[in-house]
Amino acid sequence: MTKALVFPGQGSQTIGMGKELYENFICARVVFDEVDSALSRKLSKIIFDGDMDQLTRTDNAQPALMAMSMAVLSVMQIEYGFNPLSVAFMAGHSLGEYSALCSSGALSLANTAVLLQKRGEAMLASALKKKGKMAVVLGLTKEQIEDSLSGEVFIANDNCVGQVVISGAEEDVDKASEILERKGAKRVLPLAVSGAFHSSLMQQASEEMTETLLSIPMQAPKVPLISNVTGQPIRDVTEIRQLLIKQIVSPVLWTQSVQLMAKEGVDTFIEVGNGKVLSGLIKRTEPTASAISLNTILSMQEFFSLDNRKKEKCLI
DSSP: OOEEEEEOOTTOOOTTTTHHHHHHOHHHHHHHHHHHHHHTSOHHHHHHHSOHHHHHSHHHHHHHHHHHHHHHHHHHHHHHOOOGGGSSEEEESTTHHHHHHHHTTSSOHHHHHHHHHHHHHHHHHHHHHSOEEEEEEESSOHHHHHTTOOSSEEEEEEEETTEEEEEEEHHHHHHHHHHHHHTTOSEEEEOOOSSOTTSGGGHHHHHHHHHHHHHSOOOOOSSOEEOTTTSSEEOOHHHHHHHHHHHTTSOBOHHHHHHHHHHTTOOEEEEESSSSHHHHHHHHHOTTSEEEEEOSHHHHHHHHHHHHHHHHHHHO
């Protein structure tokens, strides 16, 4: 069994995520408390007891989802003896790439929290500067969609076979949606987000994050990271910094990332964090692979019990 850890991005957040872990494991509590301390505010209160509109705000959602992922990983390590550095690759969807960097030892938890809050604030400011939107296109290839785009509308996420997200100026996205439906898209659905993420409309955010990303302490990841921008493994710190800057205005090449990991022998993808979005996308791209979501005590108990049984069988 060759494993990869994958970390979810924005849209996976729910009120109360991680509360079960916080109440049952000291190691999870330490993660949420450290994130609160790094941000000098009670983000955990918003996560556990806030309202969805407040949690969905991008400067809250980004560090919140990372905190959830790191709390899950901490329980996996301390309670179940899982070594995250034993996997072949790590990858994350958009903000999840920062969770992957933290998990691989490249960033500290506190610095990851600060980076993601600043990233969220910068993206929100860009969204307010120019009105934009995003829409998911079902049933067409990336190439078919690209041929139909004009004006300020771009591919934002290549999520899986048959699911691509477009992003850009509001009117241009609306026009492109109509064209794509006529071209044979099964559905084109607007997304409930505050801006045109992963498009040139986020250029201001990319520029604002440049100084921060170039100055924040970072080490080479102990496990190869699959870049959202290239869909290829990276370990060089200088390259990682530059790609994180570029990531804000570039498409997330998730399909290519999953295909690369599968080609390199990964047969088990473990989604570490809230929801099951990535597991679903992975199964559509690599149907023969195993994709497991770990975010509750029960899901971890079941996975590690099964994993240990498989190891025992191999030893026999």
